[in-house]
Amino acid sequence: MKRPLPAQPRHIGILRLSALGDVCNLVPTVRALQRQWPEARITWIIGKGEHSLLAGLSGVEFVVYDKASGLAGMRALWRELAETRFDVLLHMQQAIRASLLSLGLKAAVRVGYDRARAKDAQHWFTHRQLPPHPRAHVVESFMDFACLLGVEDTRLEWRLSVPDAAFEEARRLSAGRHYLVVSPCSSVRVRNFRNWSAAGFAAVIEHAWQQYGLVTLLTGSGTAKEREMCERIAALVPDREALVDAVGQLSLKGLLALIDEAQAVIAPDSGPVHMANALNTPVIGLYATSNLQRTGPYCWRHLAVDRYPQAVAQFLHKDVETLGWGERVRHPDAMSLIAADDVIDRLDTLLSEPRDET
Structure with missing residues (x-):
């Protein structure tokens, strides 16, 4: 027999530790829960870096788990929440570490x-499934949790907390200029071939400078691979005024x-693509x-340069319509299917249209 869901939850627990983009995508679900039950207490168990991004999110209590702390960190978190009982726990992380936690x-x-949609046998650790x-x-998968609880108002709302100190940090680098942000590197993972050339x-970057007078701020966390990539980019940009190297110089709030x-x-x-979306x-x-x-x-998929269907055909020899929904193309040449003119065309389209500030 399925355990009943609370009709009026007083305390909602959310378990989602990572990653930066995913926690941004989860915020609209939190806002939907808050609209439905404004008096409910919401506690979000989150990773350390992810918390530094979302700290100050209104109406949310965060409990931070440092993923590097392993079992000792789990035990410390269990002690911290020993007296806490959730009416419902939304287990939103498809990973064995989170399930053990x-x-x-x-x-x-x-x-x-x-x-x-579950991975690592997550269904063994839950009473109810979506x-x-x-x-x-x-974004929709996260919102499905709210819908299961009975939420009907699923409009997207973020309202991230960005303090004044973060804007001061950013403005020291932007120095009053109109600019683009280019974040050239994704996270370092095994067989992760998401980076472009x-x-x-x-x-x-040169096109943005020559055609629109836009400076580009290069951002990243400052790892050796990111530093190397940004140095390679800078060496290929003829006009030094077109580029500001901000790699490793910003906190996540500053970013x-x-x-x-x-x-x-x-x-x-x-x-960063999901931070921008939020x-x-x-x-x-x-x-x-x-x-x-x-x-x-x-909200910006229409502006993306999407060569995933071509990559699936060329490197996996499959049709995208029959491929598993979450399957990746793990081939080092896949991103070479994106041409500079593809991105320039999207940028021209964007800059020729008025921006909706709503």
Whole structure:
């Protein structure tokens, strides 16, 4: 027998540790829950870096789990929440680490993904599963949790917290100029081939400067690979005034502020495209190795350069319509299907249209 869902939850737990883009995509679900039950307490168990991005989100209590702390960190978190009992726990992380972490949390009912979307046998750790939702975007998959609880108002709302100090941090780099943000690198993972070419980025940066007088701020966390990529891009941009190297110089809140005041963001499938989406900043996503319709910037998918169908055909020898919804193209040449002219065309289209500030 299925455990009943609370009709009027007083305390809602959310378990989603990572990643930066995913936690941005989850915020509209939090807002939908708050609209439905404004008096409900919401506690979000989140990763350390992700918390630094979302800290200050109104109406949410965060409990931080440092993923590097392993079992000792889990035990510490269980002790911290020993006296807490959730009316419902929304288990939104499809990973065995998160499922193990959930075992030490007290909840009347635990909700997880349906079997088609769950990974690492997540259904073994939950009492109720979402109804199937084939071909759902990540934003929609998160909102399915709210819908299962009875939420009907699913309009998208973010209202991220960006403090004044973050805008001061960003403005020290932008220095009053009109600018683009280019974040050329996605996270470092095994067989992660999401990054585009340095030459492609350099061509787009030069075009933005020559045609529109837009400076480009290069951003990233400052790893050795990111530093190398940005140095390669800078070496290919003829006009030094066209580029500001901001790699490793911003906090995550500072990056939010920088994106908020940018004319546009250009990046591969990575956290910054979803940060831009959450802030209603136009974003040109560069997609070939992952499915734009599943993981693209939700409100700006129409601006993306999408070569995923071609990559599936060329490197997997399959048809995108019959491919598994979350399958990636793990081939080092996939992103080469994106040409500089493709991105320049999207940028020209964007800059020729008035921006909707709503």
